[in-house]
Amino acid sequence: MACNFSCTDFTFPLLSHRNVLKLISMLGIGTVDIGFLQDRSHIQPSRAAADPLGEGKKLRKDLEREGLAAADVFLQSATDFSSLALNQVREEARKKAREDFLCTLQFAEGCGSNHVTCLPGVFFPEDTGDTSLERARSELAWRVEQAAAHGIILGIEAHRGSIADTPARAKALVESVPGLTLTLDYSHFIRSGFSQAEITPLLAYARHFHARGASPQMMQTPLKESTIDFIQVVKDMKAAGYRDVITLEYVYEDWEDNFRVDTVSETILLKQLIESAWGNL
Secondary structure, X not given: OOOOEEEEHHHOOOOOHHHHHHHHHHOOOOEEEEEEEOOOOOEOHHHHOOOHHHXXXXXXXXXXXXXXXXXXXXXXXXXXXXXXXOOOOOHHHHHHHHHHHHHHHHHHHHHOOOEEEEOOOOOOOOOOOOHHHHHHHHHHHXXXXXXXXXXOEXXXXXXXXXXXXXXXXXXHHHHHOOOOEEEEEHHHHHHOOOOHHHHHHHHHHEEEEEEOOOOOOOOOOOHHHOOOOHHHHHHHHHHHOOOOOEEXXXXXXXXXXXXXXXXXXXXXXXXXXXXXXXXXO
């Protein structure tokens, strides 16, 4: 079975979206992860809110023109992790986050994606005990139900600064919400000092995978400086029965100094490495 690659459209933010799609197609990648990142991506929730289904259908035509399909729609409602977190303390903020999520589902349906990724929420200092976690579980359960009604799988990206910022917390959260899956990204855990062996068991919960170089010193690195052993990742994927998309997710942004990598070259190099390992192991 061949390796199924995708690439995030927000890997190349300096290009027009049309040229981003052309480039991804030229790289020999057949599917695209669509960034639905407010104030950070070509396509944003606020711009699609008036007609998300229609905007999704327009994108589908753009994708098909380049021989591409949508693999995921990645929702982030704000540029920070807390102001519109799904488990926000403020009810009005949670309501807005729900509206953005429903918009995302319609957009995903329109563009033909059967997978949506969102963030899991954060810990709020004003909460006591497990209140932040309980609120996140409740909101995620609602989102799983809404996604399923559209025939969409929901994944969370367990990231640095989130309520699922360790492998143990990510595992516990996914297990506590029936139907919830992981969009697994080793780089967040590697940057936080966890070993690759500690992350590997999370493959059992993954239905989507983000791949890029990383180290304990840097969230994103060139492949030559990465401490992630991607050949071992492929071995572990095969052992876990992972057969879903592997998304090449180099980014160009200020957060964590993620502007220091040549996203075109590193995308090509990582694709070649994973593809070779997948075919030979």
